[in-house]
Amino acid sequence: MSAAPVKAKKAAKPKKPSTHPKYSEMIAKAITSLKERGGSSRQAILKHIMANFNVGKDAAAVNAHLKMALKRGVAKGALKQSKGTGASGSFRLGEKKAAPKKVVKAKKPKSPKKKAAKKPAAAGEKKPKAKKAAKPKKAKSPKKAAKPKKAKTPKKAGAKASKPKTKKKSPKKAKAARK
Incomplete structure (x- = not known):
């Protein structure tokens, strides 16, 4: 058997920066420049991007x-779809949300929190039950060796019955016996 030579892995090439901006930015520029009232279609946005940005000649990609x-x-929420679903239909720019203004407040030095003092119970109110202290569990003693079990012996018939059984007569037979 001959060992197959192990192929050395090629060093990963650093990803070269693209020659165009992000697609989200290109879409926003295309929609603003097209100025369509009902929103711009995907096909119109594609044509604008292909004509104005260096994205390559492969329209499918x-x-x-x-x-x-x-x-x-x-x-x-950056885009709003005015017609259609998914990637079809017309698109507009979404409403820009105003960035919330950060209000810088002077921080107060934190004081240690004090526990609220318990109020004495009123005459009619019940006091909460005090929790019982948990009893410490006893340490288990080591188990003793199991004793070998004795072989079962058949029980004698008379050993079990301590009371003699009395038969109850049915009510019909009791009446017949009285007569």
Whole structure:
């Protein structure tokens, strides 16, 4: 048997930066420049991106990335879909949410929290039951060796019966016996 030579793994090449902005940014620029009243369609956005950005000549690959970016944009709220579902239909820019202004407050030094003093119970109120202290469990003693069990012997018939059994007569037979 001969050992197969082990192939050395190629060093991972660093990913080169793209020559175009993010798809979300390209979509936003395309929608604003198209200025369509009801929203811009995916096909119109694709044509604008292919003409104005350096994304390559493969329209199918750009379309696939565009579909995913449109779906993500709608899910995040950056885009609003005016018609259709998924990646089809018309798209508009979502409402920009105003960034909440951060108000810087002066922090007060924290003081240790004090426990509230218990109020004495009123005359008519019941006092809460005090918890019982848990009893310490006794340590288990080591188990003794199990004794060998004796072989079972058949029981004698008379040993079990300590009281003699009395038969109850049925009421009909009792009446017949009295007569």
